[in-house]
Amino acid sequence: MSTTDPFPRPPRSLVGPIPDPDELYGRKDFIDHLWRLIDANNILLLAPRRFGKSGVMRHVLLQPRPGYVPMSFELEDVDSPEEFVWRITKELLARDKFRSILSQTKRLPAGVMTWVRKNFDEAEFEGAKVKFKAEIRADWRDAAHRMLLELEQADETAIFLFDELPAMLDLILERQGAAVANDFLAWFRTVRLAQRDVLRRHRFIVAGSVGIDQILRKLSATDKFGDFARLTVDPLDESSAIQLAEGLAETFEIDWNPELSDRLFTLIGAPVPYFIHVFFAQLGQLTATVRSSMTIADLNRVYAEAVLGPTCRHYFGHYSSRLKRYGRAGEKASMAILRAVAGRGRVSRPALFDVYRKSRGRGATELEFDDLLASLEYDWYLRLDTDTNEYYFRLKVMEEWWQRCYPLAASKARVQKR
Ligand SMILES: Nc1ncnc2c1ncn2[C@@H]1O[C@H](COP(=O)(O)OP(=O)(O)O)[C@@H](O)[C@H]1O
Ligand SMILES: [Mg+2]
Structure with a gap:
């Protein structure tokens, strides 16, 4: 092996944990590209669960390029905007540089100021979580915006790594309703618009294992993420x-x-x-x-x-359980669609529409069918072969797993197998 071998030791067996930077195979060009983009863009990292998004984000976090301060946030279980602001605040206060910047301003809400002025103790702050969230509930938008504004005084660009943001939106929608989820999206959009002038030193890298577009559609907010540069984390070369x-x-x-x-x-x-x-x-x-x-x-x-x-x-298991996001009827119809594709290998669009219609019954519409197929594509189950207009599974192992768990009736499978 040459002396430039990036992997001098045999790798650890990693069946699920986020890889450390020196355990990432095949992502060098991707990460270089990401750093070039971040200079002027926010980035949306898209890939199914376990394709390697968090590993890439961890690399950004632990091996930042000069001039950047990355901060990482795991958002999957965040169920309200207050909780979101709480996490941001905690991370900012834990960094001496940011805390000292925040402590010089008078424009933060009292609930935040208490913690900025005190000798920050993470454990104590953790204990005050309920109170903190109650205090900022009414003006979390303003509190968060002001904190970000203050960070502009730092001489480095802050990179916010928001992992599993679509799951957070799903959860906010479920627990707090559409108005709150939309409110968050609107706030986040305003922050990004402000990057053109007052928030020039902020970047966001957002990752999601489930399609962001589906939740945006649900919230009638499909235009809300159009400004992100989209990058997919693909299989290895x-x-x-x-x-x-x-x-x-x-x-x-x-x-x-x-x-x-x-x-x-x-x-x-x-x-x-x-x-x-x-x-x-x-x-x-x-x-x-x-x-x-x-x-x-x-x-x-x-x-x-x-x-x-x-x-x-x-x-x-994740791949079948996350179909619940499609709603009960959607879940049932998409199961039927996936089962048909897994059983037959490739299925044309009209044939899938029949499968969908049978499963959906009277509620079936062309529009909903299109939406479902688009979601199954965004969520990385299926792919469309545009030459033949047939759908097939993106990964063979997924197809076979589906086939085993949800077999198509044997007679149908035999007749229609490719
Ligand atoms: N570049 C990589 N090199 C080696 N293994 C990887 C790489 N990316 C991901 N993995 C494998 O995938 C698993 C999940 O990676 P992670 O980055 O957490 O994915 P995601 O965030 O997309 O769910 C790891 O435990 C490891 O097995
Ligand atoms: Mg992840």
């Missing part, structure tokens, strides 16, 4: 994927070769790093004898019995 596979083979002491990598990626459908990790965690359980003479037949067996089997089912 082939050479990085091979590097990861070879590294993991070393970690698990498996006798590996290029044919096995090839087969592994074919089985998964595309080299998504998470599924490579999942696969190797299973391969690692084989006996030393099998690991020291691994064959394609072993890979096939582990795939069918373990990766698609009951042990791995919970890894995929």
